[in-house]
Amino acid sequence: MQTLISQLQTRFQLSEFILQRDNLAFVTVTREQLRPLLLHLRDKEGFTHLVLLTAVDWIEDNIFQLTYLLGDRTAGCDIGVRLMLPRDVASMDSIHDLWPTAATYQRELREMFGIDFPESPRVDEDFILEGWTDLPPYRRDFDTLKYSQESYVDRLGRETKDPAAYMKLKLYPDEDNDG
Amino acid sequence: MADAEFGKADRSQYPHRRPDGSLDIDLTSGKYLKLWQGPNHPGITGNMSVELTVCGDEVVEGKTHVGYLHRGFEKLMERRTFIQCFPIVCRICVPEPDFNEYCYAAAVEELAGLEIPEKAKWIRALILEMGRINSYLMYLGGQAGAFGQGVIGQWTTYARDLMLDRFEELTGARIYHMFILPGGVRDDLPEGFDERMEQTLQEVERTLDDVYDTMFRNAVFKKRAVGLGYVDPALVDEYGITGPVARGAGVARDVRKDQPYLVYDQLDFEPVTGRESDVYARADVRRRDLLMSVDLIRQILSKMPHKGEVMATLPNVLHWKIPRGETYIRGECSRGEYGYYLVTDGSGYPRRVNVRGPSYTHAMALLEKLIVNVNISDVAGLMVSLHTYPPEIER
Amino acid sequence: MKDDFEKLLDQQPEKEPEPQERPALRDIPVREELVPRTVTAPDGQEIRIDPLQDYYCQAGPTVQTPAYTRIIEDLFNWARAESLWILGFGTGCGAIEMRPLMTPRFDAYRYGIQWRPTPRQANLLVISGYLSVKTLKRAIRSYEQMQNPKYVVGLGSCTINGGMYWDSYNTIKRLDDYLPVDLYITGCMPRPEALLQGFDDLKKLIRAGKAEGANKYAENFERYKTNQKRVIKDWDMPDYSW
Numbered sequence: 001m002q003t004l005i006s007q008l009q010t011r012f013q014l015s016e017f018i019l020q021r022d023n024l025a026f027v028t029v030t031r032e033q034l035r036p037l038l039l040h041l042r043d044k045e046g047f048t049h050l051v052l053l054t055a056v057d058w059i060e061d062n063i064f065q066l067t068y069l070l071g072d073r074t075a076g077c078d079i080g081v082r083l084m085l086p087r088d089v090a091s092m093d094s095i096h097d098l099w100p101t102a103a104t105y106q107r108e109l110r111e112m113f114g115i116d117f118p119e120s121p122r123v124d125e126d127f128i129l130e131g132w133t134d135l136p137p138y139r140r141d142f143d144t145l146k147y148s149q150e151s152y153v154d155r156l157g158r159e160t161k162d163p164a165a166y167m168k169l170k171l172y173p174d175e176d177n178d179g
Numbered sequence: 180m181a182d183a184e185f186g187k188a189d190r191s192q193y194p195h196r197r198p199d200g201s202l203d204i205d206l207t208s209g210k211y212l213k214l215w216q217g218p219n220h221p222g223i224t225g226n227m228s229v230e231l232t233v234c235g236d237e238v239v240e241g242k243t244h245v246g247y248l249h250r251g252f253e254k255l256m257e258r259r260t261f262i263q264c265f266p267i268v269c270r271i272c273v274p275e276p277d278f279n280e281y282c283y284a285a286a287v288e289e290l291a292g293l294e295i296p297e298k299a300k301w302i303r304a305l306i307l308e309m310g311r312i313n314s315y316l317m318y319l320g321g322q323a324g325a326f327g328q329g330v331i332g333q334w335t336t337y338a339r340d341l342m343l344d345r346f347e348e349l350t351g352a353r354i355y356h357m358f359i360l361p362g363g364v365r366d367d368l369p370e371g372f373d374e375r376m377e378q379t380l381q382e383v384e385r386t387l388d389d390v391y392d393t394m395f396r397n398a399v400f401k402k403r404a405v406g407l408g409y410v411d412p413a414l415v416d417e418y419g420i421t422g423p424v425a426r427g428a429g430v431a432r433d434v435r436k437d438q439p440y441l442v443y444d445q446l447d448f449e450p451v452t453g454r455e456s457d458v459y460a461r462a463d464v465r466r467r468d469l470l471m472s473v474d475l476i477r478q479i480l481s482k483m484p485h486k487g488e489v490m491a492t493l494p495n496v497l498h499w500k501i502p503r504g505e506t507y508i509r510g511e512c513s514r515g516e517y518g519y520y521l522v523t524d525g526s527g528y529p530r531r532v533n534v535r536g537p538s539y540t541h542a543m544a545l546l547e548k549l550i551v552n553v554n555i556s557d558v559a560g561l562m563v564s565l566h567t568y569p570p571e572i573e574r
Numbered sequence: 575m576k577d578d579f580e581k582l583l584d585q586q587p588e589k590e591p592e593p594q595e596r597p598a599l600r601d602i603p604v605r606e607e608l609v610p611r612t613v614t615a616p617d618g619q620e621i622r623i624d625p626l627q628d629y630y631c632q633a634g635p636t637v638q639t640p641a642y643t644r645i646i647e648d649l650f651n652w653a654r655a656e657s658l659w660i661l662g663f664g665t666g667c668g669a670i671e672m673r674p675l676m677t678p679r680f681d682a683y684r685y686g687i688q689w690r691p692t693p694r695q696a697n698l699l700v701i702s703g704y705l706s707v708k709t710l711k712r713a714i715r716s717y718e719q720m721q722n723p724k725y726v727v728g729l730g731s732c733t734i735n736g737g738m739y740w741d742s743y744n745t746i747k748r749l750d751d752y753l754p755v756d757l758y759i760t761g762c763m764p765r766p767e768a769l770l771q772g773f774d775d776l777k778k779l780i781r782a783g784k785a786e787g788a789n790k791y792a793e794n795f796e797r798y799k800t801n802q803k804r805v806i807k808d809w810d811m812p813d814y815s816w
């Protein structure tokens with residue numbers, strides 16, 4: 001894995017390299033280099049399996065992190081390629097021509113994070129939600145509790161034990177108040 | 180068209196495509212019909228639906244619609260502490276919930292730097308194999324049922340009930356066991372578990388013998404399943420196909436072998452593969468995989484250490500903070516590669532959890548490809564053969 | 575016990591705060607096939623089609639009055655109770671315990687309970703767990719397509735008060751806001767034995783003539799519809815689609 005990464009580093013500008021396990025590493029690339037890097041990994045290095053494509057919302061830094069996780073099933077190792085997108089102009093190039101399944105992931109990201117992938121097939125169709133009018137729900141600034149309280153009526157008489165207090169009572173009875 | 184000629188015609192070229200690649204389907208011409216299969220339909224694998232466009236009784240286009248079971252787990256988990264996530268993860272996949280627990284627990288352990296006791300690993304592997312047997316038994320019933328053989332489902336559900344008894348004895352619950360939690364497992368095996376397990380395994384094997392005779396050697400089943408839903412081995416990487424669907428195509432990919440987790444490196448097994456890559460081959464791969472699981476359980480029970488802790492000491496779970504990091508944990512569930520991508524940010528809550536269910540690619544991209552030119556009555560059989568569970572697609 | 579429960583069910587609606595309508599961030603376009611349009615018939619005649627008006631009967635549900643004598647009504651109720659035909663629509667996790675019920679170990683068929691593939695043949699809708707808004711829409715249509723007499727049973731804590739998903743943005747919390755529930759079965763998930771017991775209780779309710787969900791639905795049709803439309807934002811179906 002180390003050698004692979006140092007080889008890659010000579011060809012691409014990679015940053016924030018993390019070796020999580022012997023067979024799992026994460027690197028960050030720039031937007032222009034993503035496609036060449038993915039192509040290189042797929043065609044030259046044997047990372048032919050797109051394991052997943054997802055996003056993480058770092059709202060404090062105002063960025064979305066896209067993670068493309070590629071797997072090499074013969075060697076049994078994976079590499080996660082991270083890409084940072086500005087949160088306000090969230091739009092990215094589609095990779096559905098490299099892996100047809102990516103279209104599904106991109107449809108989900110479009111719906112749940114509001115990240116656009118122009119040219120990805122059927123990307124604007126509803127995928128999971130139907131008739132959703134609020135913010136894309138996986139964004140950090142969407143408050144699911146508030147939404148649910150406003151939209152659905154609670155049944156009176158539901159008794160709620162504060163889970164934290166209850167667990168403290170059961171698990172750590174002699175702990176101080178603030179732990 | 181004469182019958183002989185019909186057999187020769189190249190159906191894969193039909194319907195025609197427009198120059199831009201889209202299908203040339205003119206709905207107003209009256210030649211085509213839209214047909215919704217599901218969500219309320221007996222021939223569908225759970226609460227999802229396929230929007231079919233048919234011409235005569237041949238499907239010319241299919242679109243999968245999911246989202247009927249969406250609960251927003253990935254969002255809910257961001258609001259829960261690490262230990263509070265544990266009881267809800269199993270609900271992501273109903274027929275085989277244990278993989279959620281294992282993958283989640285393993286991801287948390289890796290990021291928090293927890294070591295789990297040796298015995299806990301064996302018990303985890305045991306639970307996962309038991310869950311696999313349940314899931315396959317359910318599948319066999321569904322696959323036979325999709326071709327009109329109701330009795331197979333009666334037998335396999337009976338065998339599954341026996342396995343659920345073992346689960347109940349071990350974990351206290353039939354479906355959602357909530358047994359594998361970060362740090363280990365909740366409890367040790369009960370007294371005399373091995374013998375009762377052995378009886379159950381023998382009963383499962385007996386049922387499978389019957390199933391083999393009545394289902395796999397049945398002329399009707401063969402006639403309908405052989406040649407249906409061919410998956411080209413070249414598609415395996417392109418479409419992210421994993422598990423029995425890939426193995427049925429002759430691609431021997433099994434996470435248990437490729438990236439051994441838990442104790443699989445100490446067990447003796449070979450990935451089961453098929454050749455023909457049709458519905459029949461996939462059903463057969465699953466049947467043999469089930470028998471392999473039976474064998475694996477025997478191996479696990481005999482090799483398992485008898486004494487030892489089953490649970491590591493956790494930090495105070497109420498104030499459990501995990502440093503910033505990200506990881507991906509995978510396991511081989513009965514449908515393919517199941518994985519959890521976990522991102523932490525140093526607080527007491529996960530920053531992001533992403534669940535990769537194998538059905539995600541199987542039921543969407545792959546099914547939409549395979550369904551073209553299939554007879555309407557075979558759609559159910561084809562869909563079951565991909566072994567899709569909708570809740571893991573939409574979470 | 576049961577009476578307390580019924581009391582609780584009955585008294586609740588008045589006490590509750592009405593939820594506020596959430597302002598929509600975006601509009602939902604009407605689906606293409608539902609837009610009114612003009613088509614030309616083969617003979618050249620122009621026809622105006624409004625799919626939502628033309629394809630469905632617009633009449634609302636009506637209350638079914640009991641038979642004129644007690645003894646006949648009892649006979650009817652006995653017959654209804656002894657043939658519960660469940661619509662095979664698994665809406666949530668609870669559906670997985672239905673399969674064991676159909677097979678030798680638990681065998682619900684011996685109580686006259688069986689599963690039917692279409693709403694037209696079923697008289698019992700089992701909501702097996704949480705309902706996402708998308709499924710709620712289908713469940714309502716399935717329920718309305720069922721013939722009278724019909725009953726609704728809610729399984730699991732999710733249908734009662736939201737259960738595990740009390741803070742989820744996509745699942746409803748109280749089933750009886752949207753459909754007239756005759757009986758709840760508790761548990762997460764309810765075991766097959768609990769289901770059998772629940773069906774048995776439902777039979778008793780029916781025989782006592784107390785399972786009046788369908789009539790409640792007809793009487794409070796307006797209220798149910800307002801509740802349903804509040805959560806289903808893209809209401810693109812007729813109000814009552816039987």
Ligand code: SF4
Pocket residue numbers: 270666667668702703704729730731732733737738761762763764
């Ligand atoms: S009550 Fe429990 S088992 Fe039933 S739908 Fe809800 S989470 Fe699932």
